[in-house]
């Protein structure tokens with residue numbers, strides 16, 4: 191019998207039904223080193239991505255998510271692939287030499303073009319030109335519009351992001367600004383993200399921003415904003431230090447090296463969270479604390495979403511429900527309505543809506559539905575009421591510590607909280623508020 195030569199391919203999907211074409215099988219990304227040379231005026235990008243990955247199986251071929259830009263050259267471990275196929279969303283690389291399971295390999299992709307958003311079920315996502323600058327909104331599938339990647343929250347990696355552009359602009363990205371140098375009217379900015387980061391939370395913000403550093407504790411935090419909004423931003427973010435300290439007390443230490451807020455000159459439909467960052471539009475600052483709720487929400491995502499990240503999108507209530515509950519906690523803390531009053535109010539509002547989704551698996555189309563946010567928050571409030579404040583917040587701090595920088599799921603949450611608190615009621619609360627359609631009483 192002739193020996194069969196087995197060829198193995200990493201599948202071109204992470205297998206998440208919410209983003210069926212997103213992510214890739216067969217390997218895990220360990221580090222992205224991105225060098226972007228960008229012209230704001232013409233929206234032209236010349237870039238190199240060096241991706242360090244580990245094979246999870248024997249690989250003769252694998253794929254990356256990559257959309258809208260032209261690939262100039264690819265090497266894998268220094269060698270040219272035998273074949274490269276670039277479709278609308280995937281870069282498929284056939285290897286000259288098989289990579290063995292467990293081996294670490296390096297992919298270099300040189301690429302260029304005019305980056306632009308891609309259409310998705312949730313609107314346009316990705317690299318987007320502002321009136322005078324750039325914004326990247328990656329959730330859930332926009333990362334591939336500016337770098338080749340394994341675009342799924344289940345595969346986090348560390349990053350170095352270097353961006354050069356016209357010196358008249360300020361560049362903000364994730365992590366710590368580790369170098370900056372200028373030459374011939376262009377400035378190069380280098381950012382290091384040492385903690386594992388999900389692809390959708392990688393971002394670049396370019397604009398004519400002023401920077402104001404706020405306190406260095408509990409974590410260094412800064413504001414970036416257009417000069418015309420200085421007064422309003424100063425007022426609206428005056429309590430940010432206090433808010434970080436409050437959440438650190440309730441949720442455990444702030445997870446990353448810094449926190450930055452960017453307020454764009456453009457209006458934005460909704461604020462965005464990114465790893466170590468929150469982004470607001472000019473319409474979100476009114477100089478009267480009108481966006482306190484949104485500031486609390488985006489800040490809370492640093493713990494729930496960015497440090498503790500869902501392994502599959504269906505569990506997104508573990509990010510949005512928690513961020514929504516953080517809004518209520520903050521309002522209670524600053525002497526507004528209590529979480530109890532807010533829970534009653536929102537339960538009433540949810541009661542007026544159809545009960546046609548399961549919050550713990552709402553379907554791709556409804557993953558950002560308000561009921562996911564509100565019933566998720568209500569589940570947490572019900573658990574808090576049953577445990578009492580001391581036990582509830584102790585469990586929350588233990589949970590964010592135990593799952594720091596990792597992946598979370600609904601089952602894991604129930605198991606962790608049940609074990610940590612010794613309460614047998616946790617699973618029931620999650621069942622009623624998150625996994626069943628009927629709406630329970632508070």
Ligand SMILES: [Zn+2]
Pocket residue numbers: 487491509510513
């Ligand atoms: Zn959110």
